Amino acid sequence: MPARTIYLIKRLETEVTANMIKILGAYxxxxxxxxxxxxxxxxxxxxxxAQLSRRFLMTPQSMNEVxxxxxxxxxxxxxxxxNHKRILRITLTDKGKEVLEICNVAMDVFEDKLLxxxxxxxxxxxxGSIGKILENLKEEGEEKPKATK
Structure with missing residues (x-):
């Protein structure tokens, strides 16, 4: 029996994360x-x-720490x-833009090797397939449970 698709996805995610940790750790x-x-x-x-925490499915406290x-x-x-004195807006600093640019170059090199x-x-x-799968998961998560009798 061939490996389950979800196993392959998890294995890929583990390998990608390990490489990202190594590469980005240098920065x-x-x-x-x-x-x-x-x-x-x-x-x-x-x-x-709050917007970031919703987007990345993190608690507001965890996102605040990051x-x-x-x-x-x-x-x-x-x-x-x-317009809303209680809301703090988040932006990149000049240093943040520089670090992001450097990290993106490193990630481009890694992505080229990966693919x-x-x-x-x-x-x-x-x-495209990844996008469709993610879209499907999002739609499934948005569906309301059907009432049962």
């Missing part, structure tokens, strides 16, 4: 911190910790929202 960044920096950098509007750590490293900053046996079209199909 004193964890994979979670890298993903959050990327998301903040890609987002044109400033985000709050953001505080990145703030201590001078990679993120929090500014009061001019080197796939042709361009296969990479495109692979990314």
């Amino acid at each position: 004193e960044i964890t994979p979670s911190q890298f993903i959050i920096l990327n998301f903040v950098g890609d987002n044109e509007t400033d985000l709050s910790s 953001v505080t750590t990145l703030q201590r490293k001078d990679l993120l900053e929090r500014n009061t929202d001019p 080197k046996k796939l042709k361009a079209k296969e990479r495109e199909v692979f990314r």
